[in-house]
Amino acid sequence: MTPGAQHPDNPEPAQPRRSDAERNRERIIAAGRTVLGRDGLNASMASVAREAGVGIATILRHFPAKEDLVAAVFLDRMDAYADAVATALDDPDPWHGFVGYIEAACAMQAADYGFADVLTMSFPTAKALEKRRNEAYEAMVELIDRAKATGRLREDFDPSDLVLIHMANAGVVNATGDAAPDAWRRVVALMIQSLEAPARGPLPDSPEHDALYKAMLRASPTGSTAPAPGKRG
Structure with missing residues (x-):
């Protein structure tokens, strides 16, 4: 040497x-x-x-890249989101935990327009952000199964429906803004009531995993076209 x-x-x-x-x-x-x-x-x-x-x-x-800034800004928000899922899993009543999670996550979206968007998008290069999102998703799959086992959550609810709920809530939050800042609460209550068993009628098929992931990528600031990860749950 x-x-x-x-x-x-x-x-x-x-x-x-x-x-x-x-x-x-x-x-x-x-x-x-x-x-x-x-x-x-x-x-x-x-x-x-x-x-x-x-x-x-x-x-x-x-x-x-803008995605790098988004990851740095919202990692702590994604941590809080994952914590909300963990809190829901700890609830001895899975249905109550499931409802509490939806209300908490939608409230986070209403409080932060940026995070309202983040929950409906995917950022493939933001590894830490996506890791926390995936951890929360895995926990939510378990919570959904538990809530169904109690008979309170309709059997045809699919994990991908969570993404649609966040997309719908983000749309309401962004559309109403300061003019009607609490409008999202009514919409979320209506959605929760529609999820409770017994179901009032059948639902159309849920979107394919790849199609929904593509929609999340398309909505992201960079419009990434990365391939979809494998299905989970």
């Missing part, structure tokens, strides 16, 4: 992020929470830059 060279088993520690760069990153994330939460995911990167008080080039150094 060349004298003075670093031993491969003892690599140089990663250089700490320069404090000014770290401050800029935190400022951008905070601005993203404000702008995307207020205006939804259609808000421009330029709007985030103005809110943060930095140039667009600074944002792009930290977040080369």
Whole structure:
């Protein structure tokens, strides 16, 4: 080994992020929470830059694609969403837990226009965000099975219906805005009542997994065309 060279088993520690760069990153994330939460995911990167008080080039150094910024801004929201599912699973009454989850998740959408969109989209390159979403989905499949076993949840309810519920709620939240900020509550109550057994009538077939995933990708800011993951549950 060349004298003075670093031993491969003892690599140089990663250089700490320069404090000014770290401050800029935190400022951008905070601005993203404000702008995307207020205006939804259609808000421009330029709007985030103005809110943060930095140039667009600074944002792009930290977040080369909008999807990168979305992942950084909403990871904590997705953590809260996954926690809501875990809380629902802990409820000794699976139907009560299921209803509580839907109400909690829809309330999160109503409180944050950006997150209202995030729950109806997929971001294949945002690995941490999608990992938490998938963990929540796996838990929801279990909760759905438990709620059906009690006889309270209609037997033809499919896990993909959760995506449709979030899409419907996001549409109401975005359409009513400040003019009727609580309208989503009535819509969610109507949906919950329609889910309770005994069913009042048959439902049309649920969307195919690949078709629904494609719709979530199409709605994302980047319009990704990544292949659908395997079916779950």
